[in-house]
Amino acid sequence: MPLIESWVTSANSAETPFPLNNLPYGVFSVGDGPKKLGVAIGDDILDVELVCDAMPVNSDVLRDPRGWNGLMELGSTAWSTFRTALTHLLSANAPARPDALVPQTHATLHMPFTVSEYTDFYSGRHHATNVGTMFRGAENALSPNWLHIPIGYNGRASSVVVSGTDIRRPWGQLKGPNDEAPRWAPSQRFDIELEVGAIVGNASNGPISVDKADVNIFGYVLLNDWSARDIQAWEYQPLGPFQSKATATTIGAWIVTAEALAPFRCDTPTRQKPLLPHLRDTGPMLYNIALSVTLNGEQIAQTNYREMYYSAAQQLAHHTSSGCPMRVGDLLGSGTISGPERENRGSLLELSWGGKDPLMLADGTPRSFIHDGDTLGLHGAAEGDGYRVGFGACFGTVRPALEDPFRG
Numbered sequence: 001m002p003l004i005e006s007w008v009t010s011a012n013s014a015e016t017p018f019p020l021n022n023l024p025y026g027v028f029s030v031g032d033g034p035k036k037l038g039v040a041i042g043d044d045i046l047d048v049e050l051v052c053d054a055m056p057v058n059s060d061v062l063r064d065p066r067g068w069n070g071l072m073e074l075g076s077t078a079w080s081t082f083r084t085a086l087t088h089l090l091s092a093n094a095p096a097r098p099d100a101l102v103p104q105t106h107a108t109l110h111m112p113f114t115v116s117e118y119t120d121f122y123s124g125r126h127h128a129t130n131v132g133t134m135f136r137g138a139e140n141a142l143s144p145n146w147l148h149i150p151i152g153y154n155g156r157a158s159s160v161v162v163s164g165t166d167i168r169r170p171w172g173q174l175k176g177p178n179d180e181a182p183r184w185a186p187s188q189r190f191d192i193e194l195e196v197g198a199i200v201g202n203a204s205n206g207p208i209s210v211d212k213a214d215v216n217i218f219g220y221v222l223l224n225d226w227s228a229r230d231i232q233a234w235e236y237q238p239l240g241p242f243q244s245k246a247t248a249t250t251i252g253a254w255i256v257t258a259e260a261l262a263p264f265r266c267d268t269p270t271r272q273k274p275l276l277p278h279l280r281d282t283g284p285m286l287y288n289i290a291l292s293v294t295l296n297g298e299q300i301a302q303t304n305y306r307e308m309y310y311s312a313a314q315q316l317a318h319h320t321s322s323g324c325p326m327r328v329g330d331l332l333g334s335g336t337i338s339g340p341e342r343e344n345r346g347s348l349l350e351l352s353w354g355g356k357d358p359l360m361l362a363d364g365t366p367r368s369f370i371h372d373g374d375t376l377g378l379h380g381a382a383e384g385d386g387y388r389v390g391f392g393a394c395f396g397t398v399r400p401a402l403e404d405p406f407r408g
């Protein structure tokens, strides 16, 4: 499919992340004005409330204070009908409605939806192998279950923030050398994880198939799972990460729908061991999305979402397999997405090999983990023929730890 032309001329460039082929959903405000639902198109945002007469949904949905949850609740058929109406409204042969546009440079972006619950997976094979090698040695890098189930943990919806939110360096119990007594201090090994988050748009109550899970995913966002490695190394056994991952998780401000990504579907990598039947691939459910990480504007890694070993549909099917109910607005982090080479690593832990082999920045300084004042950015786009479907940047700046919060 080629670029679809719009009357919004900035949407017709091969470089814009937001052509008519994309139509990502966000929430914005201008000045002291209210939060409003918007759709990115070229350099602008379409204020959907101002075109509600042309939209095939109740106008309450387009004024939902929770964000895009209301549209999700209408179900998959309505998602598609709504997108078709938007495409017609913004296409080159429709009457222009410049009165319904706001320049992105004038807008502040907010959480695009209300997160019901948040789960984070560990489904990137290169990442799991790298981290397992560092934490447990090469022989025990992948636990015996890893090639059979998408490993995950239940995170905190309360910790999810939108791109642009400052992140405060956390305090925690830090592992001492050689399992000596831990100490209480600000994390010295604060890190990012480059991930893609899948948003559940249809609720379910009981086990669902991989095919059904695929249909239930409304869209995707970039996701940075901020991680305190020194807290994590001490606390993670035997129940997994806890405070090391609870400070914040940043998501991108734009939800790119599964429909917009459909032309970029691809298969998961070759299975090393056959999956049990209920988790087997039934079609291409991963996506070819180029991803990169910047540190203070300098690119330090680039990889691709297709490196995932499990698709979001497989993760969601597995999540429901015990009968776990899923809600509209549940967020599933993919797990850190690394690739086979050093420059493909999606965390500083891997890029600096635990601090043993620091990354060399362009100015010649070695770097292992995040410094106060650093701005970390995640970027992603699927590359089409003469157009791209972009996510917009997902960034956050790390601020110094506060004074000891327990010193009275």
Ligand code: MN
Residues within 6 Å of the ligand: 120, 121, 193, 195, 225, 333, 335, 336
């Ligand atoms: Mn993670």
